[in-house]
Amino acid sequence: MEKKPEFVDRSQVYRTTYARNSKAIGVLWGVFTLCFAIIDVVVFVQPQWMGDTQSSKGTGQFGLWQKCIPNEGGGEPTCTGKLDDFNSFLNMPAIISTVFAGLSMVLVLLCIICMLLFFFCKSSTVFHICGWMQVFSAVCLLVGILVFPVSWDSPEVREVCGPSARIYNLGECGLRWAFFLAVIGVFDAVVLAALALILATRTLKPQVQPEPIYVSNGSVYKGQMNPGFVGDAGSMAGSRKSLNLQPVMLMPHPDHDSYSEFSHHTARSKNSAYRAQYASSVQNFQL
Missing domain, CATH: 1.20.140.150 (Butyryl-CoA Dehydrogenase, subunit A; domain 3)
Known part of the structure; x- marks a missing residue:
């Protein structure tokens, strides 16, 4: 061997x-x-x-x-x-x-x-x-x-x-x-x-290893890179993948009671006196 x-x-x-x-x-x-x-x-x-x-x-x-x-x-x-x-x-x-x-x-x-x-x-x-x-x-x-x-x-x-x-x-x-x-x-x-x-x-001093520096799309990052989880288009900041996404905040509708978005709309439920008009209970705001 x-x-x-x-x-x-x-x-x-x-x-x-x-x-x-x-x-x-x-x-x-x-x-x-x-x-x-x-x-x-x-x-x-x-x-x-x-x-x-x-x-x-x-x-x-x-x-x-x-x-x-x-x-x-x-x-x-x-x-x-x-x-x-x-x-x-x-x-x-x-x-x-x-x-x-x-x-x-x-x-x-x-x-x-x-x-x-x-x-x-x-x-x-x-x-x-x-x-x-x-x-x-x-x-x-x-x-x-x-x-x-x-x-x-x-x-x-x-x-x-x-x-x-x-x-x-x-x-x-x-x-x-x-x-x-x-x-x-x-x-x-x-x-x-x-x-x-x-x-x-002549005493030994602790040796400090410098952090590796990565450059991607003009940006400089420090940290450890794991290439197994990064594609060619992704940049690295530490070991997390940075994607070009805009953050989205979900807000409930203020005038109506919230209910399940997965419930089916029927004529009976729509005409009920105990329910308001159907509307989306969640509004999306893009920042």
């Missing part, structure tokens, strides 16, 4: 495919946003932004707000530093770098909370909100990364990295994995923000 060919509207197929793909991309966007939040938190709390190498003068490692250096008596490095005590920071650039990195972390956590708005608001609105949050989060993290090397001009850093350590110069130390993870986080946030803004603007 041969299969009958099926005719499918290409625009409908495109809309269905796009809706399916956009949902899949939206799910991936949410997953990678969660990954970026984890990266941001790890970068903020880990004291592994820079540290000693084999050629370093001393032993130690530094983060945004923590420093891990050995005690005066030697031994394993001890990490010190508190977020609520600015005196424990290396210097003012370290405080500024910590503040901006903290703002970046707070923004991405708020972005994850805003994902709950998908159940109450339009997806385009939520993508707009989260996209701009990710933009500001990436900017704040980038500022923290750029300001952090300014904090290397401090006595604690020179004790570990040597006297050549200064602004944007590590001396005998080297960068650690947390610094590179922060750089990756910036690029991740930029890509996620761009993807969110694209998903916010």
